[in-house]
Amino acid sequence: EEIQAFQQDRRPDAYERLIEDFLSRPQYGERWARHWMDLARYADTKGYVFQEERNYPNAYRYRDWLINAFNSDLPYDQFLKLQIAADKITPDDPQQLAAMGFLTLGRRFLNNVHDITDDRIDVVCRTTQGLTVSCARCHDHKYDPIPQADYYSLYGIFRSSEEPKENAVSPLQLVDAEKPFNPRIFNRGNPRTPGEPVPRQFLEVILREDRQPAIEGSGRLEMAEAIANAGNPLTARVLVNRVWGYHFGQPLVDSQSDFGVRTPPPTHPALLDDLADRFMRAGWSVKQLHRMILLSRSFQLSSVPSADARRADPGNVLLSHMNRQRLDFEAARDAMLQAAGRLDLSVGGPSVDILSTPAPTRRSVYAYIDRQNLPGLFRIFDFAGPDTHAPKRYDTTVPQQALFLMNGPFVMEQATHLAARATGESPSQRVESLCRLSLGRDPKPAELHAMTRFITANRSKTATELPAWQYGYAAIDAEGKQLGEFQHLPHFTGKAWQGGEKLPDDKLGWVTLNQDGGHVGNNLARAAVRRWVATQDGVVQISGQVSHKKDQGDGVRVTLFKGSATPLGQWVVQNSSAETTVDGIAIKAGEAIDLVADCRSNPKHDSFRWEVRLSLQTSNGVSGPFSSKEQFAGPLPEPLDPWAALAQVLLMSNEFQFVD
Numbered sequence: 001e002e003i004q005a006f007q008q009d010r011r012p013d014a015y016e017r018l019i020e021d022f023l024s025r026p027q028y029g030e031r032w033a034r035h036w037m038d039l040a041r042y043a044d045t046k047g048y049v050f051q052e053e054r055n056y057p058n059a060y061r062y063r064d065w066l067i068n069a070f071n072s073d074l075p076y077d078q079f080l081k082l083q084i085a086a087d088k089i090t091p092d093d094p095q096q097l098a099a100m101g102f103l104t105l106g107r108r109f110l111n112n113v114h115d116i117t118d119d120r121i122d123v124v125c126r127t128t129q130g131l132t133v134s135c136a137r138c139h140d141h142k143y144d145p146i147p148q149a150d151y152y153s154l155y156g157i158f159r160s161s162e163e164p165k166e167n168a169v170s171p172l173q174l175v176d177a178e179k180p181f182n183p184r185i186f187n188r189g190n191p192r193t194p195g196e197p198v199p200r201q202f203l204e205v206i207l208r209e210d211r212q213p214a215i216e217g218s219g220r221l222e223m224a225e226a227i228a229n230a231g232n233p234l235t236a237r238v239l240v241n242r243v244w245g246y247h248f249g250q251p252l253v254d255s256q257s258d259f260g261v262r263t264p265p266p267t268h269p270a271l272l273d274d275l276a277d278r279f280m281r282a283g284w285s286v287k288q289l290h291r292m293i294l295l296s297r298s299f300q301l302s303s304v305p306s307a308d309a310r311r312a313d314p315g316n317v318l319l320s321h322m323n324r325q326r327l328d329f330e331a332a333r334d335a336m337l338q339a340a341g342r343l344d345l346s347v348g349g350p351s352v353d354i355l356s357t358p359a360p361t362r363r364s365v366y367a368y369i370d371r372q373n374l375p376g377l378f379r380i381f382d383f384a385g386p387d388t389h390a391p392k393r394y395d396t397t398v399p400q401q402a403l404f405l406m407n408g409p410f411v412m413e414q415a416t417h418l419a420a421r422a423t424g425e426s427p428s429q430r431v432e433s434l435c436r437l438s439l440g441r442d443p444k445p446a447e448l449h450a451m452t453r454f455i456t457a458n459r460s461k462t463a464t465e466l467p468a469w470q471y472g473y474a475a476i477d478a479e480g481k482q483l484g485e486f487q488h489l490p491h492f493t494g495k496a497w498q499g500g501e502k503l504p505d506d507k508l509g510w511v512t513l514n515q516d517g518g519h520v521g522n523n524l525a526r527a528a529v530r531r532w533v534a535t536q537d538g539v540v541q542i543s544g545q546v547s548h549k550k551d552q553g554d555g556v557r558v559t560l561f562k563g564s565a566t567p568l569g570q571w572v573v574q575n576s577s578a579e580t581t582v583d584g585i586a587i588k589a590g591e592a593i594d595l596v597a598d599c600r601s602n603p604k605h606d607s608f609r610w611e612v613r614l615s616l617q618t619s620n621g622v623s624g625p626f627s628s629k630e631q632f633a634g635p636l637p638e639p640l641d642p643w644a645a646l647a648q649v650l651l652m653s654n655e656f657q658f659v660d
Helices: 002-008 014-024 026-039 059-071 076-089 094-104 113-129 148-159 204-210 220-227 235-248 269-281 286-294 307-312 329-339 376-380 399-407 409-421 427-439 445-458 642-652
Strands: 184-186 194-197 469-474 496-498 512-514 517-519 527-533 538-548 556-562 567-573 576-579 582-587 592-598 607-618 621-627
Touching: 014 026, 014 286, 026 059, 026 113, 026 235, 059 094, 076 094, 076 220, 076 235, 094 113, 113 148, 113 220, 113 235, 148 184, 148 220, 235 269, 235 286, 269 286, 329 409, 376 399, 399 409, 399 642, 409 427, 409 642, 427 445, 427 642, 445 642, 512 527, 517 527, 527 607, 538 556, 538 567, 538 592, 556 582, 556 607, 567 576, 567 582, 592 607
Parallel strands: none
Antiparallel strands: 184 194, 469 527, 496 512, 512 517, 517 607, 527 592, 538 576, 538 582, 538 607, 556 567, 556 592, 607 621
16 A cells, blocks of 8 residues: 555655655664674573573664664764664663663673673774774784784773662663773783783874873763764774665675775775765764665666666676675565464563564564574574674575575464455456555566466365374273374473473373384373375385383383284384385275384383385386485474465565575
């Protein structure tokens, strides 16, 4: 509806109105806060620590402060000052003191004070100045005019700052120590070999002849004022370059956090200077900076290059067209929730585990970030590593991304909800609705024809197919000739099927099935059963080997069943092995072969290994082999119906996953 309203708006300032609408929405602050969180190495945990609480329980307050700061268009100079020295500016305001999470939410390095201080120097200097000052920890910077003495001047500022222990107005703040730390250069960076003393002061390359040692306390406030100063040649340029890069997919200075002498120069130096100057003259307003960029002709160009432009400027350095950009992890996840009609638009609050089941519907900016154990899904989609300042995200294309989109329960769940939203009396009308909800447009005639044909050809299919292997338990008689009703084991640990989260389970005891074998139940009423179900008529060949490697107890009995009263073969192993082979078993589609292991009379020491392979000779040839080891699996997601399958295809499409 919003797209249609914009297309139909004939007012000359329709585009400007659209930009103002977007800048006024709460989601603007959420989006740009996440960009800053990459720079601030945001996480909800401390990393590898022990003998202390590993969580930052109030980390979310810093994230919420960022969101509010962007939404209220807090001037960027004030934005920086509060993150570095809010305790000196608003000492009694807990909301503003949360800004200091910028300094205090870094990795804790087993509480090594030198590494923690280095981390704070690094995040401040690279984020705000585009300077790699930490390179001067052990020696003068090899390329940039940053002597080792300047590093230890900043070291002294941060060593003179401490986290308050009791009665703190904010758990995220720093305060000046009662007695300032007087720094010395550490020769070769070794704190055990202190050298010449240095004053607490900001970088000479920035302040030059105006540089003065800290007068008040730690010197953090003076440092903040030196950074957020219109006379500082780097602060505005570094921020302008970042914002430009987020909008165009390519910054003017490619090394966003390194403006040193050995890095690539700006592609458009005059443009960078002009934008930085206009940004400061506009009161350091980030929203006004967005307006300058978004209202430019360059930003409004199509992403389709001309043939001449492609030949003359293949890297699009001259911006003859817009760069096509892939959605990052958070934007892609949020877009799927939005298309499914499920995105929670509430703002602020504690972090949530967005990978839990059922899937939370909060925006991804509120994801709980575990610094030490960052989930693999985050890494697969190029999420910024939270250990250190991350100036950019790298776009990779790896198979795991496609596998998640094809098989991930989250994607399938959103596809199901998206399909349910589509309306229309006929399949073609519902297809049109599905395209509008997901792609924001009507389908082209060829697309409408193909998608409608897919639905009509598959709508009679139902999701009744069972997995080849199932995992459960059943009762077996003392002679091993009668098998009771098969019942599924209810819990999958990620590696094994069993009765519950812990063993022994209160109801089912020790019965377990895993990739290699498992453990029998506590009695004959709880025999472990691995079931294979035939999908076609044919003749089954079975081969395998069972082993029991304990000399205690009375061993394990294993039986192959076809049906509850047709044992195909039986073997007993105690600290021994046996071949479990049966040939020529006629079977019909839907019938099962059960691999049953029981305790005999004593359930102790009854873990076993049993790998079985089956092949099925049918009228069409041989199916298989079916391997109990190689095809071992956890619970399978419910197959999608045709409408949900079509919705999933749209969510996976390049048109959905890219900004074009």
